[in-house]
Amino acid sequence: MSAITSQDVSAIADDVFAAMVDGEAGTIAPWPGDVPLDGHDVAAWVDVHGPWRGRASLETSSDVAAGLTRALLRLPERAAVSDDDLVDALGELANVVGGNVKALLPEQGTLGLPRVAGALPDDPGAHPVQRLPLGWRGRSLVLTVWAAEERNGVAAGAATAPGQEDR
Amino acid sequence: MIRVLVADDSRVMRQIVVRTLRQAGFDWEVCEAADGQEALDAVRADEPDVVLSDWNMPVMTGLELLRALRAEGFGTPFGFVTSEGSAEMRQMAEEAGALFLIAKPFTPEAFRDAIEPCLA
Numbered sequence: 001m002s003a004i005t006s007q008d009v010s011a012i013a014d015d016v017f018a019a020m021v022d023g024e025a026g027t028i029a030p031w032p033g034d035v036p037l038d039g040h041d042v043a044a045w046v047d048v049h050g051p052w053r054g055r056a057s058l059e060t061s062s063d064v065a066a067g068l069t070r071a072l073l074r075l076p077e078r079a080a081v082s083d084d085d086l087v088d089a090l091g092e093l094a095n096v097v098g099g100n101v102k103a104l105l106p107e108q109g110t111l112g113l114p115r116v117a118g119a120l121p122d123d124p125g126a127h128p129v130q131r132l133p134l135g136w137r138g139r140s141l142v143l144t145v146w147a148a149e150e151r152n153g154v155a156a157g158a159a160t161a162p163g164q165e166d167r
Numbered sequence: 168m169i170r171v172l173v174a175d176d177s178r179v180m181r182q183i184v185v186r187t188l189r190q191a192g193f194d195w196e197v198c199e200a201a202d203g204q205e206a207l208d209a210v211r212a213d214e215p216d217v218v219l220s221d222w223n224m225p226v227m228t229g230l231e232l233l234r235a236l237r238a239e240g241f242g243t244p245f246g247f248v249t250s251e252g253s254a255e256m257r258q259m260a261e262e263a264g265a266l267f268l269i270a271k272p273f274t275p276e277a278f279r280d281a282i283e284p285c286l287a
Contacts, residue, residue, distance in 0.1 A: 015272050018272075019273060019274050020272045069179070072179050072183065073179060073182060074186070085178070092177045092179050092180050095177075095250050098250065099223075099252070099271065100250065100270075102251060102253070103270075108255045111250070113176075
């Protein structure tokens with residue numbers, strides 16, 4: 001079992017937003033109160049394979065996803081965002097978070113390629129290790145680190161659907 | 168002018184890498200590749216002065232790219248820019264012949280710290 005703490009995930013989020021998204025520190029904070037998950041219609045995730053199997057995911061609304069894409073590309077506030085750029089940008093955010101989560105693990109595995117969809121795929125075998133609701137520019141997003149359920153000492157799989165294996 | 172090949176399957180990340188190079192003061196001529204195979208083909212066609220490559224890419228990974236380049240006799244200075252910066256991966260990168268590994272997320276200062284010693 002990993003010892004990934006909420007402080008670990010928070011520190012990763014702080015670094016990612018300061019260096020990649022906004023170019024300055026302090027632009028994200030814990031989300032106060034309940035997160036309006038109904039409005040979250042974009043999910044980006046990357047799976048970790050190996051001795052520890054799990055996933056890092058980012059869920060948010062399409063409006064926030066577009067805003068994040070503009071920020072990453074340094075586009076004007078109301079610039080149009082293509083679907084390709086949005087998928088690319090959100091996937092890369094998940095990829096960087098996932099890579100940094102993987103670096104915390106005592107035993108190294110491999111990182112899959114990032115995926116982006118309207119929602120995370122169902123995986124009854126996965127459970128959240130850390131769930132971090134965050135506020136960015138007054139809107140919510142959720143970073144979650146998931147671990148695959150272990151059965152008989154072997155990780156049960158990190159919800160990679162057949163045909164989606166990357167390596 | 169130094170010519171750099173930036174290989175990453177994310178167009179957004181390639182743009183961020185190029186922007187960060189500029190912010191770090193490296194006003195280099197840039198060409199881009201979307202995976203390791205494209206990068207290998209680009210080096211074969213017109214070898215750049217330096218390659219900055221992601222690690223985890225479809226078709227051909229950055230590590231496979233570096234090993235292929237060295238196997239073909241290309242000694243092109245090579246650095247990784249990757250989300251995976253563990254000690255194990257840094258060791259693998261060094262053993263394969265990489266000069267440095269810059270972990271994402273990165274800053275212009277991280278680019279300067281990694282690249283400037285290689286230019287001396």
